[in-house]
Amino acid sequence: MKTTGRPLFSRTAFPHRFRRFLPGLALLTLLALPITAQEIVVSKDGGAKISLDLSGISAPGSAGALFRQTLESDLRRSGWFSLSRPASYAVTGTCNDRGGSLSAQCQVASLSQSQVVMNKTYSDTAANVRRMAHKAADDIIMAIKGFRGICSGRIVMVGNRTGNKEVYLCDFDGGNLRQITADKSISLSPYWSASGTHVAYTSFRRGYPDIYLIDLRSGARNCIANYPGINMAGGLSPRGNEALMILSKDGNPEVYLKDLASGRLNRLTHTPRAGEASPVWSPDGSQIAYVSDLAGPGSPQVYVMNRSGNGRRLTARGRENVAPDWGANGWITFCSRRGGRYGIYIIHPSTLEERQISPDDTHYEDPAWASDGRHIVCTRQDGRSSRIYMLDTMGDPPVCLTPNDGNWFSPAWSAQ
Numbered sequence: 001m002k003t004t005g006r007p008l009f010s011r012t013a014f015p016h017r018f019r020r021f022l023p024g025l026a027l028l029t030l031l032a033l034p035i036t037a038q039e040i041v042v043s044k045d046g047g048a049k050i051s052l053d054l055s056g057i058s059a060p061g062s063a064g065a066l067f068r069q070t071l072e073s074d075l076r077r078s079g080w081f082s083l084s085r086p087a088s089y090a091v092t093g094t095c096n097d098r099g100g101s102l103s104a105q106c107q108v109a110s111l112s113q114s115q116v117v118m119n120k121t122y123s124d125t126a127a128n129v130r131r132m133a134h135k136a137a138d139d140i141i142m143a144i145k146g147f148r149g150i151c152s153g154r155i156v157m158v159g160n161r162t163g164n165k166e167v168y169l170c171d172f173d174g175g176n177l178r179q180i181t182a183d184k185s186i187s188l189s190p191y192w193s194a195s196g197t198h199v200a201y202t203s204f205r206r207g208y209p210d211i212y213l214i215d216l217r218s219g220a221r222n223c224i225a226n227y228p229g230i231n232m233a234g235g236l237s238p239r240g241n242e243a244l245m246i247l248s249k250d251g252n253p254e255v256y257l258k259d260l261a262s263g264r265l266n267r268l269t270h271t272p273r274a275g276e277a278s279p280v281w282s283p284d285g286s287q288i289a290y291v292s293d294l295a296g297p298g299s300p301q302v303y304v305m306n307r308s309g310n311g312r313r314l315t316a317r318g319r320e321n322v323a324p325d326w327g328a329n330g331w332i333t334f335c336s337r338r339g340g341r342y343g344i345y346i347i348h349p350s351t352l353e354e355r356q357i358s359p360d361d362t363h364y365e366d367p368a369w370a371s372d373g374r375h376i377v378c379t380r381q382d383g384r385s386s387r388i389y390m391l392d393t394m395g396d397p398p399v400c401l402t403p404n405d406g407n408w409f410s411p412a413w414s415a416q
Contacts, residue, residue: 047394049082050144056092057106063097063126067104067133070175074137074151077173079374079396080144088112089144100126106136108143118143130175150370154414155377156180156190156199157388161406167201169216172370172413174388174401180214189410191280193236196416200224200233200243211245213260224260234279234290244279244288255279255290257307268309282326289314289324289332289349302334304349314349323366325412329373333357335365344378344391357391359398364389371415377401379409 052075059068075081093106102125108118120139124132134151141149153172158165162179165186170177181187183205190201199214211225211233225231227249234244234255247256247265253275255268269276274294281288286306293300295313302324305311315321318336326332331346344358344367358364363381370377370390380389380398386407390399402408 047079050080050089051084051087052081052140053085053087053090054083055085056090057095058093059095059104061097063102063129064095067095067102067129070130070133070173071137073173074134074149075140077390077399078137078141078149078151078372079392079394080141086111089117091140097126102126102129102132104132104136106140108140130171134171148371148415150372150375150413150415153371153416154196155388155401155411156192156414157402157408157411158187158190159402159406159408161403167199167214168408170401174403177403180216189233189278190412191233191235192412192414193240194238195240196414198236198240200236202231202233211243213243224258232277235281235288237281238283238285244281246277246279253277255288255309268305268307269311270309278323280324280326283328283330287326287349289326291322291324302332302347304332314347314352316352317354318345325368327369327373328371329369331369331373333367333369333376335367335378342381344376346376346393355393357393364391366410367391368412370413377411377413379411 054072057068059065072083076083088111090109090111091106093104095102095104102123104122106120107116109116118139122132122136137151138149150172155170155172157168159168164184166179166183167181167187167190168177169180183203186204188202190199192199197215197217199216201212202209203212209231210223211231212221213224214221224243225245227247229248230246230253232246234246236243241260243258243260245256245258246253252272255276257266257268271292271294274292277291279288279290287304289302289304291300292303295301300320300322301313302315302321303311304314318338320337321334323335324332331348333344333346335342336345342363342365343356344364345354345356347354357376364378365381366379367376374393376391378389378391380387386409387400388402388408388411390401
């Protein structure tokens with residue numbers, strides 16, 4: 001437990017050089033100062049799209065209209081389709097509301113091959129019509145493209161619409177937005193479990209930055225790190241039994257690995273003249289990407305290490321390279337400051353091939369991969385306004401996902 005007299009932001013616990021670059025500590029600075037994914041091919045036109053005809057869907061009533069509207073929007077946002085006639089594929093079916101109980105039937109036919117490639121029936125309550133449409137969209141993507149879509153995924157983020165920085169949850173398209181914490185304080189850096197059942201985050205609810213784990217099924221919340229000094233959440237392991245975290249309990253912010261069952265801590269970095277931040281797992285759990293200013297104060301870079309802690313520098317361009325996220329496609333996305341502007345980039349840890357994903361119109365930060373290996377969710381910062389956007393690595397225009405009220409940041413994407 002913490003001693004009440006210890007200064008939280010002493011030079012040992014919170015070095016001055018951390019004021020800008022620690023992505024998870026970005027708000028602390030204000031206080032102190034998949035599956036198998038596709039290969040990424042960046043293009044300006046969104047890549048070749050498959051034409052779909054949805055005119056054969058009959059969906060009467062308000063619930064039916066919402067089902068069809070959501071389905072159309074999902075398929076457009078996936079980036080793989082254009083909705084037009086004539087088309088390569090035809091989607092037919094019905095959606096009926098029987099006193100609050102919904103039933104939908106969807107059939108997909110390849111017109112060129114005269115073959116039905118999908119025929120499924122869905123049922124749910126009218127209150128869950130959007131969820132049912134998301135599921136149907138993912139099934140259509142699977143039937144035509146051969147891999148799972150992102151439409152049933154969810155996004156966790158931080159928002160301040162109540163006046164406090166709380167954790168929120170929404171569907172992949174920004175719908176069904178709901179608040180899942182009421183700490184009435186500052187919440188930071190949410191991370192998903194691979195199962196989509198838990199979220200780890202940092203909270204100041206007790207006056208100190210501690211790490212909590214929320215079970216989204218029951219609403220139960222447990223504190224998993226409340227050591228003296230800084231406790232910042234990192235990624236949860238693919239198996240869900242280990243948590244990465246940044247702790248300054250020994251005097252300097254370092255990367256630690258905690259076994260959630262036994263509580264055993266394993267320190268992974270030992271850099272007394274540097275500080276670390278934002279540790280995340282590789283898809284197979286064998287490696288960890290993180291940020292360190294080992295190259296020099298004010299010049300944070302992305303590093304990769306194995307579980308024994310042997311790190312190597314990954315990024316070379318840009319004065320600040322922060323907020324890594326390792327996608328199921330093997331690429332790492334990160335935020336880089338170049339020419340006075342923050343942007344979203346991707347890099348392959350083996351070949352070091354690097355590409356810019358975000359436009360050059362303003363600042364983009366806090367990137368996180370979607371499970372399809374194509375899309376990235378991030379924070380778009382424009383003046384004092386901060387909102388969540390979806391970026392397409394294949395060139396479709398950015399899409400805003402959050403409302404105008406309040407500021408939104410630190411998104412993370414779940415496949416479940």
